[in-house]
Amino acid sequence: xxxxxxxxxxxxxxxxxxxxxxxxxxxxxxxxxxxxxxxxxxxxxxxxxxxxxxxxxxxxxxxxxxxxxxxxxxxxxxxxxxxxxxxxxxxxxxxxxxxxxxxxxxxxxxxxxxxxxxxxxxxxxxxxxxxxxxxxxxxxxxxxxxxxxxxxxxxxxxxxxxxxxxxxxxxxxxxxxxxxxxxxxxxxxxxxxxxxxxxxxxxxxxxxxxxxxxxxxxxxxxxxxxxxxxxxxxxxxxxxxxxxxxxxxxxxxxxxxxxxxxxxxxxxxxxxxxxxxxxxxxxxxxxxxxxxxxxxxxxxxxxxxxxxxxxxxxxxxxxxxxxxxxxxxxxxxxxxxxxxxxxxxxxxxxxxxxx
Amino acid sequence: xxxxxxxxxxxxxxxxxxxxxxxxxxxxxxxxxxxxxxxxxxxxxxxxxxxxxxxxxxxxxxxxxxxxxxxxxxxxxxxxxxxxxxxxxxxxxxxxxxxxxxxxxxxxxxxxxxxxxxxxxxxxxxxxxxxxxxxxxxxxxxxxxxxxxxxxxxxxxxxxxxxxxxxxxxxxxxxxxxxxxxxxxxxxxxxxxxxxxxxxxxxxxxxxxxxxxxxxxxxxxxxxxxxxxxxxxxxxxxxxxxxxxxxxxxxxxxxxxxxxxxxxxxxxxxxxxxxxxxxxxxxxxxxxxxxxxxxxxxxxxxxxxxxxxxxxxxxxxxxxxxxxxxxxxxxxxxxxxxxxxxxxxxxxxxxxxxx
Numbered sequence: 001x002x003x004x005x006x007x008x009x010x011x012x013x014x015x016x017x018x019x020x021x022x023x024x025x026x027x028x029x030x031x032x033x034x035x036x037x038x039x040x041x042x043x044x045x046x047x048x049x050x051x052x053x054x055x056x057x058x059x060x061x062x063x064x065x066x067x068x069x070x071x072x073x074x075x076x077x078x079x080x081x082x083x084x085x086x087x088x089x090x091x092x093x094x095x096x097x098x099x100x101x102x103x104x105x106x107x108x109x110x111x112x113x114x115x116x117x118x119x120x121x122x123x124x125x126x127x128x129x130x131x132x133x134x135x136x137x138x139x140x141x142x143x144x145x146x147x148x149x150x151x152x153x154x155x156x157x158x159x160x161x162x163x164x165x166x167x168x169x170x171x172x173x174x175x176x177x178x179x180x181x182x183x184x185x186x187x188x189x190x191x192x193x194x195x196x197x198x199x200x201x202x203x204x205x206x207x208x209x210x211x212x213x214x215x216x217x218x219x220x221x222x223x224x225x226x227x228x229x230x231x232x233x234x235x236x237x238x239x240x241x242x243x244x245x246x247x248x249x250x251x252x253x254x255x256x257x258x259x260x261x262x263x264x265x266x267x268x269x270x271x272x273x274x275x276x277x278x279x280x281x282x283x284x285x286x287x288x289x290x291x292x293x294x295x296x297x298x299x300x301x302x303x304x305x306x307x308x309x310x311x312x313x314x315x316x317x318x319x320x321x322x323x324x325x326x327x328x329x330x331x332x333x334x335x336x337x338x339x340x341x342x343x344x345x346x347x348x349x350x351x352x353x354x355x
Numbered sequence: 356x357x358x359x360x361x362x363x364x365x366x367x368x369x370x371x372x373x374x375x376x377x378x379x380x381x382x383x384x385x386x387x388x389x390x391x392x393x394x395x396x397x398x399x400x401x402x403x404x405x406x407x408x409x410x411x412x413x414x415x416x417x418x419x420x421x422x423x424x425x426x427x428x429x430x431x432x433x434x435x436x437x438x439x440x441x442x443x444x445x446x447x448x449x450x451x452x453x454x455x456x457x458x459x460x461x462x463x464x465x466x467x468x469x470x471x472x473x474x475x476x477x478x479x480x481x482x483x484x485x486x487x488x489x490x491x492x493x494x495x496x497x498x499x500x501x502x503x504x505x506x507x508x509x510x511x512x513x514x515x516x517x518x519x520x521x522x523x524x525x526x527x528x529x530x531x532x533x534x535x536x537x538x539x540x541x542x543x544x545x546x547x548x549x550x551x552x553x554x555x556x557x558x559x560x561x562x563x564x565x566x567x568x569x570x571x572x573x574x575x576x577x578x579x580x581x582x583x584x585x586x587x588x589x590x591x592x593x594x595x596x597x598x599x600x601x602x603x604x605x606x607x608x609x610x611x612x613x614x615x616x617x618x619x620x621x622x623x624x625x626x627x628x629x630x631x632x633x634x635x636x637x638x639x640x641x642x643x644x645x646x647x648x649x650x651x652x653x654x655x656x657x658x659x660x661x662x663x664x665x666x667x668x669x670x671x672x673x674x675x676x677x678x679x680x681x682x683x684x685x686x687x688x689x690x691x692x693x694x695x696x697x698x699x700x701x702x703x704x705x706x707x708x709x710x
Binding site: 161162166213214264270291296303323 | 655
């Protein structure tokens with residue numbers, strides 16, 4: 001079997017598979033005791049910056065569970081960091097920039113020239129991880145969308161109402177577009193570097209898609225995701241776009257991506273009907289379902305498989321990143337259940353095709 | 356003109372009006388200097404508990420702006436408080452319960468008997484406010500949905516991922532339903548009391564609708580909103596249901612409400628198409644647009660009026676509560692603009708009807 005025939009990559013291309021592949025957003029994370037053991041010795045950004053550590057925690061969930069993909073351990077904010085913004089991750093507070101973007105000059109100061117040189121440690125981590133994975137599963141690389149990165153850079157940290165970034169796009173749209181353009185170019189170069197280093201698929205996270213009106217989303221987020229997808233498509237690896245909190249998934253189809261990520265507040269079967277069969281779908285179990293019991297986990301996972309139905313092109317995942325306090329045994333339950341239960345939906349399809 | 360012919364109440368019934376009525380969620384709030392002057396002298400819960408103070412801040416925005424409705428100053432958490440849960444509002448942190456709901460016993464201890472006796476201060480505030488309003492504008496009463504109240508009561512305070520309340524509904528659905536049932540009954544009695552005290556319309560806030568999967572929303576939120584709407588419909592006042600973050604507005608139609616509140620992440624014209632003309636719609640300007648300039652405020656307000664189009668049944672509002680740092684002059688700009696600009700949409704309709 002050629003590596004291109006891996007079940008995850010086939011599902012991205014909507015080719016038939018014997019079952020539904022599964023991976024979990026933020027699967028290399030604090031819910032794993034072996035991750036916490038590393039994290040006790042090193043702070044979060046040191047783990048991102050040190051290829052050996054990033055590779056180690058990336059493969060941890062692969063060694064433990066029968067997952068169908070690894071995703072390189074990193075953070076979306078390494079890109080603004082490489083542009084010159086000093087970043088501290090405070091455990092209780094999340095990431096905080098020393099100085100936020102607050103003027104045209106602070107945008108001009110962002111250094112995108114040869115940015116991939118300053119992100120070489122990520123590429124080294126990818127190469128190391130690929131060796132450790134021994135082609136067992138594909139490796140996903142990722143980046144934040146320009147809008148989501150800009151939101152962090154202008155707020156300076158996480159936010160509740162996002163008054164600063166929204167005031168910025170409302171009052172200075174041309175400066176805002178300049179920043180977003182700069183980010184789209186930097187992210188494109190960064191992702192091409194990730195693919196060149198060995199990533200087999202790419203996911204773009206638009207974590208803050210859901211805070212915008214439909215018109216602002218088009219102008220300040222969607223446009224730049226499209227640019228990135230267009231800039232990297234010659235690399236010929238599947239691109240997943242996950243825009244959390246969005247209402248209109250048809251817009252994500254317009255980005256030219258291969259896979260549309262769906263959050264848990266939607267019925268994945270409805271989204272499939274809405275967008276037609278042009279794209280694969282990824283999702284979408286509520287991460288908090290993993291705090292419940294075996295019966296409920298199976299019931300909700302089965303509901304998602306049933307809602308997607310007997311068609312190719314479904315990648316099972318959570319509808320958002322796994323939470324730090326998730327019991328590890330429940331992840332095991334989910335992965336095993338999806339692997340076995342999903343065969344029913346693929347068998348039926350296969351029958352229909354051959355009879 | 357009979358009071359029933361007030362423009363807001365006509366719009367709730369989808370009758371023709373000469374322009375689009377407007378009010379603003381949380382319009383009696385911290386963005387107003389005259390509110391802050393009261394708030395400096397009294398803490399938030401004292402303001403809720405003291406009819407004179409609640410009436411005073413309720414009429415403040417009516418005295419300042421040409422709004423089409425007042426909404427009684429209060430908090431959704433006065434209901435669990437009246438059930439025996441001690442509540443503190445910490446300015447930087449929001450409301451915090453001394454003890455959260457964490458066991459079947461703590462649900463049993465919730466005292467709903469004669470709950471309206473312990474909420475008499477709200478009814479007194481309503482009566483006082485009605486006198487001060489002199490029938491200039493209708494007065495809206497409100498309550499939190501059982502789901503949203505339960506979320507606060509089980510988390511004990513606001514939350515990011517809502518692990519406690521979701522674990523509760525997943526692991527103990529029958530206890531959860533018992534709590535929600537108790538809340539639905541208490542809220543129904545509370546709202547009937549509000550209408551009897553003089554409220555001309557009711558809004559139910561399901562602030563945390565958007566954190567649930569479609570199935571969980573049906574089972575743990577929608578069902579109980581339906582019960583409340585059904586319990587109060589004999590009172591014959593319009594009911595607005597605002598379920599923030601929802602994807603499928605057709606579900607809100609099923610509650611039997613008169614008006615569907617729409618948050619700012621949706622195109623109100625799309626929602627209108629989706630649900631047909633069975634219900635009036637309320638919304639939906641992004642509250643942060645009020646941090647921008649006059650031109651942008653008018654542009655975005657005009658976009659919403661245009662999207663709703665030339666039909667009756669639109670109540671202009673923000674897509675969520677107004678934010679504390681909103682410049683007061685921008686509220687003035689919005690109210691005046693909507694009052695004048697919206698006439699175009701009603702004139703055109705009138706022309707079409709009479710030509």
